[in-house]
Amino acid sequence: MNRQKVTSSISSLSDIQRIKAILGASSGNLVEWFDFYVYSFFSIYFAHIFFPQGDATTQLLQTAGVFAAGFLMRPIGGWLFGYIGDRFGRKKAMLISVYIMCFGSLVIAFLPGYNQIGLFAPILLLVVRMLQGLSVGGEYGASATYMSEIATEGKKGFYSSFHYLTLIGGQLMAVLTVVILQQILDHESLRVWGWRIPFLIGAGLAIVALWLRKSLHETSDENQRTNKNSGSLSYLLRHYWRPFIKVIGISAGGSLTFYTYTTYMQKYLINSVGLDAKTSSMLMTGALLLFMFLQPIAGALSDKIGRKMSMFFFSSGIILFTVPIMVYLTVVNSLTAIFLLISLALMVCSFYTSISGLLKAELFPPQLRALGVGLPYAIGNAIFGGSAEFVALGLKQKGMESSFFWYVTAMGIIVLLISMSLPNKKAVEKL
Template structure:
């Protein structure tokens, strides 16, 4: 197999330049996830604009279907932008993904409704969301690869953790935008035109991210990019299928736990525990802020104990504590205890999220790294992460809600078995 041993084009960068590069790379990640979550949070306000001839529940289901279509585009995005990142450079891949997200947000902000252009409106909405799903699917692999390559040895875990800092930050920004607009714009005007504002904000943020990313230093070497196997899917599946499968398995458990303890948790607090929406939102906002702060701490810890040890800790804790945490939440009548239990779940999740991209990037040689990270991650995320809420709610509806907790815990076994086969940090760095 062709492994390239070349000097990194960013070897001569000083620490300040590397920090600026991390900020530039992660800024796009924040914008991508802000835009993606804004659609979900504001769908209650614009569903009638594109799907007017139904009751409100059907409208929301139709907008959710469009959201799901964007999710299903992620594996294609992982392949496409992985190929671009390996063949033409990480920087170019990250720039194109932000351009696409900016374009998508701007189109949604200006898109006429069903009453003006008829069936074309929901069709265009679907196409734009598919484009944005493609963009988000490609963002992870390119940015994870870039951040793993730009960071200095001994600090890779710390710097790479900012990928999830900005991912969570994008979600929090979307929530904050909802809260602010709900306070300054009437409910009627939010339904009429106010829902377009966050998409305009997303487009504006994309322009800032583009400006920051244009100054990035390319981390891939020309020799790597012109290699005949660079970005080759067939070569990846033929000679690197083992790490490809490992990334899918680790992502399956990691994404499932992430969506369970973040997006689904808010619904669990309302539907099962019986908290009101305002209290639930307050608890989850505080928990997500704490989760965001945890990322650099967990990343720095991985620099001390190694990525393999971190993911083993995550897997064991997911296996042992998921069922007790989720089972005890409904019987706790103290909001402080509820918050601490959610925080504990997120601490466990941090052992995965902080080093998620770096762990996967270190499994592949540089000429296949963006594709090797992006595509299997997108597959595992789309299948297991994207289905988390559907599986949980379906089991609840059938009266077997606790089965979902065991399902999440069982994925801890999968991750543990895979993590035991991972090479130690010192060995993977030779790639």
């Protein structure tokens, strides 16, 4: 199949078919991120199972360390699945990533604790989380590339926003699962066995995602996949090192901000603001629901004002609002005010999340796109996003919690500087 046939096949898709393709691709994205976030949201219930020693903050710090270790596998996943996506097709890469995530969640659901198998419990947990990190690291580049290619010109921002919409949807499903189980089970039941339920749910949902993804249209063609430079890391670093570095920087600041306002925020509300777990979960559920629906709005806006302007709004907002928001959360007494502050933070973040994959995909040619998007994103995401909770909790333990807010602000400055060097839309030549 040549490039003209693939392009013709994609361009001939109706709006309904195109939407089905995007939903099919993003369904696996939703499941992958549901499984990944379930670990973070339920860690307050199972931390003592695998790390029985120490106070609550120490146990959370240890589970956050395992969470960060999963992120460290993302660059390997970004490289491996980027290569697969460029060499063997986006569809194949997305299918394999879901298989791995499903396996990991199933293992965690039945994994014995420290009291049963001793040190093997945290070791096996670490290994499984690293496998899931490999999977998620590969998922981003493949699915972001696919969705940028299946979308129509003039609406790419809108369609590509479904990438993070489903990512947030997976996160929202995870926190909703927390809320529902908190209503059904008492605290002790959740700590003993109830935390295993969401991992079983995630493994089951993966079956549906696999079925949907098998019907996807492939957006790469045979000539592209067999090109000697397709998926070549050395070629990418020699000829596209500038956009490679830019993607690392943008991903570092964007991921750090995203995880600060989502996964870490729940723990911040409990540990620092002083809310109970149920109230924190309810607030985050509402905020994430709003955040999810902001994605297509912000994505469509980027089609009008350009990616560069969207990134300017994001980075400027992070610089101006991070410290005030995090500080005021600890002093306001109204739950409504807390919700509005979190929502403001997430609204600013949506200028980045809605176009995250598309912005990066537009910097690379088709033969290197999955690798060019996936690997530098995974590097920035692993170092700065994956360590967000670990750094924040570590600084809190040392009595320097406010330093973390300034750290996020400093990364916003870096993203602003990089964003100013970006064109609104960049076409790159074919290899």
